[in-house]
Amino acid sequence: MQTANAALNSHAAPSAALLRGTPLARSAPEASALGSFRRLAKDEEVFVEGDRAAFFYKVQSGAVRTFKLLSDGRRQIDAFHLPGDIFGIEPGEEHRFSAEAVGDATVISYRRSNLNAETKDAGDIPNEMIPAVLLSLVRAQNHMLLLGRKNAVEKIASFLLDLSGRTANTDQIDLPMSRTDIADHLGLTIETVSRSLTQLERQGTIELPAHRRCIVLRNKPALERLDM
Amino acid sequence: MQTANAALNSHAAPSAALLRGTPLARSAPEASALGSFRRLAKDEEVFVEGDRAAFFYKVQSGAVRTFKLLSDGRRQIDAFHLPGDIFGIEPGEEHRFSAEAVGDATVISYRRSNLNAETKDAGDIPNEMIPAVLLSLVRAQNHMLLLGRKNAVEKIASFLLDLSGRTANTDQIDLPMSRTDIADHLGLTIETVSRSLTQLERQGTIELPAHRRCIVLRNKPALERLDM
DNA sequence: CGATGTTTTGAAAGACTTCAAGACAGGTGG
DNA sequence: CCACCTGTCTTGAAGTCTTTCAAAACATCG
Secondary structure: OOOHHHHOOOOOOOOHHHHOOOOOOOOOHHHOOOOEEEEEOOOOEEEOOOOEOOEEEEEEEOOEEEEEEOOOOOEEEEEEEOOOOEEOOOOOOEOOOEEEEOOOEEEEEEEHHHOOHHHOOOOOOOHHHHHHHHHHHHHHHHHHHHHHHOOHHHHHHHHHHHHHHHOOOOOEEEOOOOHHHHHHHHOOOHHHHHHHHHHHHHOOOEEOOOOOOEEEEOOHHHHHHHOO | OOOHHHHOOOOOOOOHHHHOOOOOOOOOHHHOOOOEEEEEOOOOEEEOOOOEOOEEEEEEEOOEEEEEEOOOOOEEEEEEEOOOOEEOOOOOOEOOOEEEEOOOEEEEEEEHHHOOHHHOOOOOOOHHHHHHHHHHHHHHHHHHHHHHHOOHHHHHHHHHHHHHHHOOOOOEEEOOOOHHHHHHHHOOOHHHHHHHHHHHHHOOOEEOOOOOOEEEEOOHHHHHHHOO
16 A cells, blocks of 8 residues: 655755745746655556655646545546646645556655644644645535536536646647546546547537547537536 | 625634634534624525625534535535534635525624734635635545445435534434435435435335434444445 | 425436447557 | 557447436424
């Protein structure tokens, strides 16, 4: 079970500017000064549910998925973390998720205990990390609505819009993750993801080029109507 | 749209002890010193999505539901808040949920701006409120697994165990909420909730007395096996 | 004891999943 | 440069679970 953290050799405190900005602003990747790099191969573990939460992380390149498993292997990916995103902050001593690289990725790890002790509060979460926690919460709350009350096509539409807003300036999305990952994020099966994408393509809302990891948004208003 | 907040006349700062304790500890209801009371009738609104988040709240008696709606009326109840629970804390200026009393209830409202200014951090969330935010996050994350990957009976089992852990010392649960509320919390329909309860009763895992708002847990280990 | 709102149950329909096969892209080696 | 291999993605058909529509049962309360 213990794996990932052993590979870390971080000993520096993170920059105070780590999480500056508006509550929901993502700090830019280049703003991360101190902390140790870690290069991850596709599907490599960063930490496993139950590990001691000695570090938290910021994605520098690639993408990371955090997820929980049921005993029979069913998986729920609570979030994909893109460059600039922070993940692995825990209220308690242990990680309550597992984290893996979606594709090849690099992350910066920060030793939790190295943060200024006096900035710590009752929750044992330093002030600088609170915006990241709040962002997680907002996303989790929106995602509950998606998981509980949207149908397959609506889930896909919301997902594409979210990803588009977080990554692309254009209407072209380069998916870092597989259909299986998308399915486990949206509470669907891989086949339903595929069929929903096909359906959106047939009605001209999106375009699915030959390269399967790419999706072009052809009719954003139509997607937005599905997202309300 | 604007409604609830107008009825408030709070002007006192909340106790510093408002949120003392371990990160996930719920502060006891009686620990809430300052802040103004508000008595709520069944289904009465506390605030509506989009309202200015001038206050946050602590439940003193009864229960409160917070929820989001899709444009066609589909509802996702993200959480039920029981005595001692805090709700309505927002990262931004607006409430991102609506809140209503499940049955008759009383809450204490705290004016957000009255908190010590110097304790505020980048996220505009005072330190004292962080444990409540963290608790919300943990619950939201667990709930995503439930919504995305559990079947109806498993959802009900998890829900009953959660409620049992939060309210009862006995194996008897007095539900504050209707089947409709449960359905909208678990991403099911009222009929499926009812059928799942019946199924659990038939296999002897729970008991459903004539008083429909009461459920007796007859076989907690069986429920826990469904919850893994 | 009847009126009302809630909950349960039944039957049919629908959405999504499962199982299975086929299509395709990208990489490897000839 | 092409054939083949491999992993991923798509599509089809059948099955399952949940929803929808409808009605009956039940508790609560005046």
